[in-house]
Structure formats: C-alpha cells, structure tokens
Amino acid sequence: MNALGFLLRKKMANFLRDLLHHPSRMVLYIVVLGVILLSGLSGSAEDVETGTQLPFAFLQGGLIGIFTLIFSITIYSSLQAGTTFFEMADVSFLFGAPISPKKILGYGLIKQAATSVLVLLFLICYMPMLRDGFGVDTPFCIGLVLCFALVLFAAQLLGMFLYGLVNGRRRRIQLVKGVWIATLVLEVALVPLLMYVNGGHMDSLAQAVGSPWLTWYPIAGWSAGLLCAAWQGSWLMVALYGVLLAVTVSLVVWFFMHRDVDYYEDVLQATEITYQARAAMKKGGMNANVRTGMVNSSRKSRVRGVGLHRGQGASVFFFKSWRESMRQSRIPFLRASTLVILLGSAVTLGVTMMVGSDDGPISPNIMLFICLVFSVYMQFFFQAAGSWSREIAKPTIYLVPERPFTKLMWACMDSFLQPAFDGIVLFTIMGLFCRGPVSTVLTCMGMFFSYGVLFTAANVLSQRVMGSFSKQGLFMIIMMLLILLLALPGALVGSLLLFAASLPLWMGGAACIVLNLLVSVGVLALCRNLLEVVEYTA
Numbered sequence: 069m070n071a072l073g074f075l076l077r078k079k080m081a082n083f084l085r086d087l088l089h090h091p092s093r094m095v096l097y098i099v100v101l102g103v104i105l106l107s108g109l110s111g112s113a114e115d116v117e118t119g120t121q122l123p124f125a126f127l128q129g130g131l132i133g134i135f136t137l138i139f140s141i142t143i144y145s146s147l148q149a150g151t152t153f154f155e156m157a158d159v160s161f162l163f164g165a166p167i168s169p170k171k172i173l174g175y176g177l178i179k180q181a182a183t184s185v186l187v188l189l190f191l192i193c194y195m196p197m198l199r200d201g202f203g204v205d206t207p208f209c210i211g212l213v214l215c216f217a218l219v220l221f222a223a224q225l226l227g228m229f230l231y232g233l234v235n236g237r238r239r240r241i242q243l244v245k246g247v248w249i250a251t252l253v254l255e256v257a258l259v260p261l262l263m264y265v266n267g268g269h270m271d272s273l274a275q276a277v278g279s280p281w282l283t284w285y286p287i288a289g290w291s292a293g294l295l296c297a298a299w300q301g302s303w304l305m306v307a308l309y310g311v312l313l314a315v316t317v318s319l320v321v322w323f324f325m326h327r328d329v330d331y332y333e334d335v336l337q338a339t340e341i342t343y344q345a346r347a348a349m350k351k352g353g354m355n356a357n358v359r360t361g362m363v364n365s366s367r368k369s370r371v372r373g374v375g376l377h378r379g380q381g382a383s384v385f386f387f388k389s390w391r392e393s394m395r396q397s398r399i400p401f402l403r404a405s406t407l408v409i410l411l412g413s414a415v416t417l418g419v420t421m422m423v424g425s426d427d428g429p430i431s432p433n434i435m436l437f438i439c440l441v442f443s444v445y446m447q448f449f450f451q452a453a454g455s456w457s458r459e460i461a462k463p464t465i466y467l468v469p470e471r472p473f474t475k476l477m478w479a480c481m482d483s484f485l486q487p488a489f490d491g492i493v494l495f496t497i498m499g500l501f502c503r504g505p506v507s508t509v510l511t512c513m514g515m516f517f518s519y520g521v522l523f524t525a526a527n528v529l530s531q532r533v534m535g536s537f538s539k540q541g542l543f544m545i546i547m548m549l550l551i552l553l554l555a556l557p558g559a560l561v562g563s564l565l566l567f568a569a570s571l572p573l574w575m576g577g578a579a580c581i582v583l584n585l586l587v588s589v590g591v592l593a594l595c596r597n598l599l600e601v602v603e604y605t606a
Contacts, residue, residue: 125278146227432504487520511577
C-alpha cells in the first residue's frame, strides 16, 4: 500500500499546487464553499412554524424516487458500457505496476467513496428548504448527503459487478435488464395501487408515497428507509436496512477480493470512454456526446431507414437530425426529455394541490403557471445541448456552399421544434387535468416555446463569444447569468402588464412571448457569422 499511499499524496499535493498557480480557480472554490456553508448554516428548524410544514411522507417518497432514479440510470449505463472507479492516470501507473489487483480495487473503492461525498456537498444548499418544508434538522441533512453518496457508490460498484457478470453477452444483458425493469415497474406501480387502496383521494397520496413497501427497492429504497427510519426513531428498521446494505456491498466486494475476477479489461474500456468524454468536454465543449457514440459504435443497432430523401442546400441539416431522431423514437420529437418534464410537472402539480387543499381549491391558472415555471426550469438542462451543437463540431456544415446564417438557422431548427412539441404535449395534458381556460393553456404553450428558443439563442451566443465550453464551474454560472439577462425584458414587461396594469393573463403572456422571440432573433442575427470561420467554434 506504500505505492498507493504515495500516489494519493502526490495527487493531493498536485491539486493544491495547481490551485496556487491558478488564483482565480482558488477564489471560485472559496466562494462556492462559502455559499454552501452559508446556505447550510442559515436558519434553524425551531424557527419554522409547524402549520406550514409538509407531511414527512412527501420527503420520504421524494428521496426514494430520486435515489431510485439515480441508481437505475447508473445500473443501466453500466450494463451498456461498464463503469469505472479509475482515471487514465491510474491505469497508466497502477495496472502495469507489480501491485496486487485486490489492493488496486480497494484503492479505487476508497477513492470513489470519498469522491461521492465531496461531489454531493452541494446538497447542503438545500438544507434551509428542507428545514422550512419538513422541519428536519442539520444531522438529517448531513445524513442525506451520506446516503446519497452511498447510493452512488453502491450503484457503481454493483454496476461493475453486473457488467463483468453479463460479459457482453446479449442474452445475459437482456435477462438482467428485464429483471431490473420489472422491479422498477413494480416500484412505480405500487404508488397508484396503494393510493387506490387507501381511498383514491388526494390525502391518500401522502400515505402511498410514504408507504414502507416502497423502501424495499434494493439499495435505493434501503438507503432512503434507513435515513427516514433514523429520523422517526425506529431503530429496529435502521438496523434492518443497515444490515441489508452492509451485506449487499460486502458480498460484492468479497466477490472481487476473493475470486479471481479479471476486471482489468472491463475497466479499461469504461475508463477510456470516460476519459475521452471528459477530454471532449474540455476541448469541444458540449458539442460531442462521446460516451454515447463510442458505446453505439461497439454494438449492433437496428437501422429502420437510410438516406434523407428530402431537403436541399442548408435544409439537409434539419432532415439529417430528423432522421437521427426517428431512429431513437418512432414518434418524432418524443424523447426522454418530454417524459421527464411531463412526469416532473405532474408530481409538482400533485404536491401543490395537496399543500393548497386546506385553503380551498387552487385556481387552474395558478396550477398551470406553476407547471410552466417548473417545466421551463427543467427545459434549461435539456435544451443546453441540441443537435446544432453536435453539428457545428463536424466539418461538413462549413463545406456546404450556403449562407452561414441560413445554415445556422436550419441546424437549430430541431432545437426550435422540440420545445414546441413538448409544450403542446405537456400543457394539453395539464390543461385537461386542471380544466384550465383555453387561453391560459395556449399562453403556457407559447411561453414554453419562446423560452426554448431563447435558451437555444443563448447557447449560440455563448458559443460565439466564449467558444466551446464545458457545462461546469464558472462557464455554467456565466451561462445562467446570460440567460437571465436575455429573459429579463420579457419577464419584466409581462409582469408589469399582469400585476401593475391588471391585464388578463394571456395578454401578459403574449407580451413575454413576443419579446422573448424578438430577443432570440436579435441574438441569432448578431451571431450570423458563427459558421464563417471555423475558429469561432473552437
């Protein structure tokens, strides 16, 4: 372990030396750490009025849902391309060194556990919200960070175990996926079933999402159950969940430590994919989905159709992205982002109705507006990397003899139509559920579309001004400030018409839509020469 300890000490020393050589980065770390500590230490659970708190069952159900989502995504991606605890530097130094593979694996496990805790420190920022909403204290929030880190660590460990178990065999992969999807579907189906058994009214929703049956989902449910049982003082259940987690993780670690498992080959491929993805993010920004590309290139895929068969000149870039989207989904523009935004809006609406049930029914306009705010917030993350950003990373678009602005607009067309489709689907369903006025539903559709176009325009502007960038750190903060600045005119004028002038909701929304589109068109016009010179996107 002396060699491994030396490597850890050198990494820490190099990290500190790099901070000293980059004072701006050190200042940024200090500011972020200060914000996290200030957010975590502000307020206390005693200052919150008990009558304004939500049922604790909602928090338990939310933790189970988030843990299950993160755990399932990690397992699924691990089955596709494997997972790794190592970096390319570890591969170069350790895999060829005369060190026991078991010690190397232990080094990776310890480093990954520490990394998971450090990465999730941002959750401390949500401590005031959790205290205000559910009355929990600081030890609970610290336990939340630790349980979240445990879920990430166990998911990656179990994912590496399953990837080595299936060994790339299609039937084994399908079998493991089938079992995993069946347990996930059972977990999701339990919520409406328990809600129906408890009476089918809105009050039964809290009983359904807080049911102990949901905590039996492997790893994710156990971790959430452990944390919530400790808060409620049920120490017998704490011991039970703790034993289940300890036994599961210990068995997987024992399998790697005491069986002759050659995990080098699996780890090498996953490490290479992760390394190239990070290198592309630093060099080419958000323009290239390297991990997906490498995974898809190493396996067979079903091609339903070839050729564009339509389009001329710059329009071929839109039909190219159309053909690529049709290979992912039979319904154009129906993607995972559509379902995630719809599901998140439905959950937000359900919680809003539950909270406001004591004060009487909530207006349909207010419910639709809440859905709009949440969906626009979610759209920001999904709209960050559209097909246009992947297209300008390739040399083809620069060689087409068309005007640069025309090529840019056609390349962005897919990113323009996606929020239009999502808005129609989302607010048609929410409008029928809330029984909202047609004018409000149409206004929400238009505002959702206008903000989607605005996000795309902001991405184009950032590409023109800053070049390719990573969605991390300072660049992400600058990106958010840029979007807030561009969205300010529409939000300000719409609010003034709605509250100061007391005009109808649809008139304020229409003004916001028009201003958002005008700002977007102006930004795109200013960036019309983006594709004239290749260095502008470098």
